[in-house]
Amino acid sequence: MSTLNGAKCKLCRREGMKLMLKGERCYLDKCAIETRNYAPGQHGANARRKKMVGGSYSEQMREKQKIKRIYGMRETQFRNFFVKATQMKGVTGEVFLQLLERRLDNIVYRMGFAPSRVTARQLVRHGHFSVNGKKVDVPSYQVNVGDSVSVCEKSKKVEIVQSALKSARRGTMPDWLNVDKVNLTGSIVSLPLRDQISTPVNEQLVVELYSK
Numbered sequence: 001m002s003t004l005n006g007a008k009c010k011l012c013r014r015e016g017m018k019l020m021l022k023g024e025r026c027y028l029d030k031c032a033i034e035t036r037n038y039a040p041g042q043h044g045a046n047a048r049r050k051k052m053v054g055g056s057y058s059e060q061m062r063e064k065q066k067i068k069r070i071y072g073m074r075e076t077q078f079r080n081f082f083v084k085a086t087q088m089k090g091v092t093g094e095v096f097l098q099l100l101e102r103r104l105d106n107i108v109y110r111m112g113f114a115p116s117r118v119t120a121r122q123l124v125r126h127g128h129f130s131v132n133g134k135k136v137d138v139p140s141y142q143v144n145v146g147d148s149v150s151v152c153e154k155s156k157k158v159e160i161v162q163s164a165l166k167s168a169r170r171g172t173m174p175d176w177l178n179v180d181k182v183n184l185t186g187s188i189v190s191l192p193l194r195d196q197i198s199t200p201v202n203e204q205l206v207v208e209l210y211s212k
Contacts, residue, residue, distance in 0.1 A: 060205045060208055063202055063203075064078075064206050064209055066201060067100075067201050067203070070199060070201070071100050072105070081096065081099050081100060082206065085099055094193075096203055096207070097199070097201075098197075099142070101197060102142050103139060103140050103141070104124055104129065104138065104139055104142075104149070105121040105139035107188070108120040108129060112165055112173070112179065113151060113164055113165065113184070114160065114161070115163070115167065119160060121139045123161070124138070125137055125139060128152055128155035128158060129149060129152060130149070130150050130152055132148050133148070133150075144188065145189070149185065149186050150183075150184060150186075151184035156184050174192065174196055176188060176190050176196055
């Protein structure tokens with residue numbers, strides 16, 4: 001089970017950037033990064049963030065933690081995704097991100113059916129979504145090109161889903177996705193290219209870390 005326990009805002013403050021873990025709150029002035037943009041802890045406000053040397057072990061570890069937290073994954077599952085990426089054709093880092101982006105919980109979030117990946121994961125677990133007409137309650141389920149992801153008929157009026165669809169803060173829909181907001185369904189048009197993945201990470205640092 002992949003969950004993020006504890007105060008999510010502290011995770012954003014630790015990474016020094018918005019990880020978009022709390023949906024709508026992340027866009028408000030009361031977001032922790034807006035009000036307390038320093039590391040959590042007793043000495044966080046007075047301590048300067050350490051400037052890490054490019055490609056250093058500490059920088060690689062920091063980047064790995066950031067990506068894990070963005071996608072809400074445990075270490076074992078995260079590493080398994082990386083191992084799978086190394087066994088596939090293509091640039092390992094890009095393939096790795098494609099696998100993470102193709103997770104059902106991420107697809108639900110990207111399509112605008114949930115305000116955050118955390119909420120998307122809960123909605124998937126509770127059986128609110130189907131893939132190709134079959135209900136799927138596994139957040140890590142890999143959605144393939146051409147697959148249809150839909151909100152189940154009985155879940156179309158769920159307040160969280162409706163609220164997420166009405167939010168104008170999410171920006172434009174990724175080019176590699178197609179969404180019908182009227183019928184609450186969508187599909188993957190193609191695998192996302194690296195420049196189509198908006199997640200602000202440096203996946204090459206993870207490749208370097210796991211390749212040691």
